[in-house]
Amino acid sequence: MPESPGTPIRLLIADDHPIVRDGIRGMFTGDPDFEVLGEASDGARAVELARTLHPDVILMDLRMPGTDGVAAIKELARLGVAARVLVLTTYDTDRDVMPAIEAGATGYLLKDTGRDELVRAVRTAARGEAVLSPSVATRLLGQVRTPADPLSARELEILHLIADGATNREVAARLFISEATVKSHVLHIYTKLGVNDRAAAVATAFRRGLLTLGDG
Amino acid sequence: MPESPGTPIRLLIADDHPIVRDGIRGMFTGDPDFEVLGEASDGARAVELARTLHPDVILMDLRMPGTDGVAAIKELARLGVAARVLVLTTYDTDRDVMPAIEAGATGYLLKDTGRDELVRAVRTAARGEAVLSPSVATRLLGQVRTPADPLSARELEILHLIADGATNREVAARLFISEATVKSHVLHIYTKLGVNDRAAAVATAFRRGLLTLGDG
DNA sequence: CCGGGAATCCACCGAACGGTTGATGCCGCC
């Protein structure tokens, strides 16, 4: 199903390297489905142009002088700019990926992405759907997945209740066991997770995937 | 760059609907890069076949009678089966996506995925890289991203320390403020998050993206 | 200019928590 021409997808390119900007621009010129509105060489300029030019999609590098990509994304969100941001960068480390995603990037592609894939990705992003390079997706999944130092089923059950704000007494009541038992389970949990209070236990449980974002 | 032929990618199909199995199989027969080793109509059978046939990639439905997809994925991981699991299902709700990812699925595609995309996805999965349908990727990102009931910067700072296991006194020391101040901040945090202890605060902060898996 | 939110601080109380030590029964594994 070919995309209907209609209005072309309006693009803004933000990257501090002119050569990269040229390369990206080259991938879209000649294709009537796209229109490159402008280029920015740093984050502040990108925000400025986004406010005046109203692009549909911004192709944004992360590492730029002055206002970097993540700061720019946050600023765009704060200003209520509607444009989708597609991060296009060389790096796929956690330190780059996670902040960008949290800031509100719609997608995250590496610069070794081929032309066809990039074009497809921009179309996807324009629809507001996420696109991730495989290695980035892998990384993201790794964040959610379980490395796990195995808590027993009972311990996990108790940890769930604690995360929901239950006191030891409440846990005891709900599981029909004594408070003393709960306390000993809780202490075991601390030992296994290497923490010494329930707040930290909940935090590391999330980070290790023992508690998940999905099971509130 | 076309894929080199070499050894074909060995596939196993697990779905309880014969028609779906046929459809999937049809997408790969005739292509010498792939070899469909077998089909299973439930999770238990899929695990059994995976152990004997050693597929590279398993295309797995989630909703199946008896052992469902997620259980099968967990079992495969437990048994140390090397195959990559590519979930191929109709549903993209949290209740389906998150458990499958946590269980260890390499990718998650919806059944409306086109033939070409499916073939590409299988190749990607065979390399051990993740593939996600855009709507699934969106969902996953949504989990990581911030909906946010705005905590002040100070409150967030304190919440971070609490998640790391700091007591009020320790927080006070680290921020060079009095314990009383910390306590009042903490109470504000509870109010804003709708909880009444620090463990629950940490949990809901994770779920709302105020604390993230990435910033441990 | 005044209101209000944010950040800072104080004191007090009862309840809950963290830590220790120790004990019992059950089950699976070597």
Added chain:
DNA sequence: GGCGGCATCAACCGTTCGGTGGATTCCCGG
């Protein structure tokens, strides 16, 4: 058959937490 892991319970201790009811400063915005 014994050893270890898990779940269960007990009593006791000091510490921390949650909750209340204030108070002050600062700064932003109406």
